[in-house]
Amino acid sequence: MKFTKILSILSLGSLLFGAHSVMAAGDPTAGKKVAKKCAICHTLTKDGIQKLGPNLYDILDKPAGKIAGYKYSDAMLNSGLIWNATTFTDFITKPKKFVKGTKMGFRGIRKASQRADLLAYFNTLRDTPVAAGPVGNAKNGIKSATRYCADCHTFEKGGKVLYGPNLFGSYGQRAATIKGYSYSAALMNSGLVWNDVNLDSFMANPEQFVKGTIARFPGLNSAQSRADILAYIKTLK
Numbered sequence: 487m488k489f490t491k492i493l494s495i496l497s498l499g500s501l502l503f504g505a506h507s508v509m510a511a512g513d514p515t516a517g518k519k520v521a522k523k524c525a526i527c528h529t530l531t532k533d534g535i536q537k538l539g540p541n542l543y544d545i546l547d548k549p550a551g552k553i554a555g556y557k558y559s560d561a562m563l564n565s566g567l568i569w570n571a572t573t574f575t576d577f578i579t580k581p582k583k584f585v586k587g588t589k590m591g592f593r594g595i596r597k598a599s600q601r602a603d604l605l606a607y608f609n610t611l612r613d614t615p616v617a618a619g620p621v622g623n624a625k626n627g628i629k630s631a632t633r634y635c636a637d638c639h640t641f642e643k644g645g646k647v648l649y650g651p652n653l654f655g656s657y658g659q660r661a662a663t664i665k666g667y668s669y670s671a672a673l674m675n676s677g678l679v680w681n682d683v684n685l686d687s688f689m690a691n692p693e694q695f696v697k698g699t700i701a702r703f704p705g706l707n708s709a710q711s712r713a714d715i716l717a718y719i720k721t722l723k
């Protein structure tokens with residue numbers, strides 16, 4: 487089956503199920519209740535002590551594994567994550583699946599609404615409250631990837647090389663390592679790994695992020711679309 491066909495079936499699916507996948511903004515008051523589950527192992531107040539897990543005050547928008555005086559697992563230390571709305575939500579959905587080898591012995595929060603509430607609550611645990619970044623939705627990401635990237639990239643396994651490389655399995659990999667593609671020296675020497683932050687920055691403005699890249703793509707302004715495409719790319723493994 488042609489990829490475009492698969493895409494149209496998938497995007498039909500997301501049209502049909504779109505109503506369910508829209509991410510409702512969370513309620514911080516409800517989130518505070520959910521956070522009781524976390525408080526068994528984490529303090530949530532400013533300068534709180536390290537318990538079984540690290541203090542989580544003001545954790546959003548911070549790199550993982552950086553709370554002084556806490557001994558993390560190697561998995562967390564080497565994760566390269568930044569705790570934004572998407573990574574935080576992915577982590578608390580299934581901690582051990584999202585960060586393989588983490589020592590956070592918590593099964594995860596199954597209900598999307600509770601995760602949204604929790605995120606809203608964590609967003610209040612800050613010195614300077616800011617609006618949370620958008621949470622990515624993989625189904626919407628298929629649509630956005632078709633619209634913004636498909637002229638130059640295929641996404642399915644073994645997909646054709648167009649003007650840009652096939653992007654299946656690129657998440658978590660080093661940049662410029664997909665076989666059968668002739669990259670720019672700029673990207674080959676970038677030393678980048680395609681994690682959340684790097685992918686988001688690249689999509690936002692390739693030229694600015696990797697000077698000399700041959701990706702003739704002006705960049706995608708919508709943070710929501712970038713988060714959605716990122717969520718989609720993460721499923722391609």
Ligand code: HEC
Pocket residue numbers: 520521523524525526527528538539540542545549550551552553557558559560561562563569577578587588589590591592595604
């Ligand atoms: C059973 C104990 C336990 C529970 C319950 C728990 N955690 Fe954790 N958490 C940990 C441990 C231990 C770590 C350190 C993980 C590592 O180093 O791999 C951690 C790490 C984290 C981190 C990474 C912090 C950093 O500095 O990078 C976040 C974010 C987090 N937990 C969020 C939560 C949230 C939100 C909840 C509640 C929904 C929760 N945790 C429930 C034990 C727990």
Ligand code: HEC
Pocket residue numbers: 631634635636637638639649650651653656660661662663664668669670671672673674680685688689698699700701702703706715
């Ligand atoms: C006009 C064509 C074009 C468009 C549109 C485009 N790209 Fe690219 N992309 C490229 C080219 C060409 C490269 C190779 C860049 C280089 O070697 O410097 C590239 C490289 C990449 C890479 C690095 C792959 C690797 O193997 O390291 C990623 C990731 C990527 N693009 C994602 C995207 C996403 C996501 C979109 C849509 C939001 C997009 N691109 C839109 C042409 C494009």
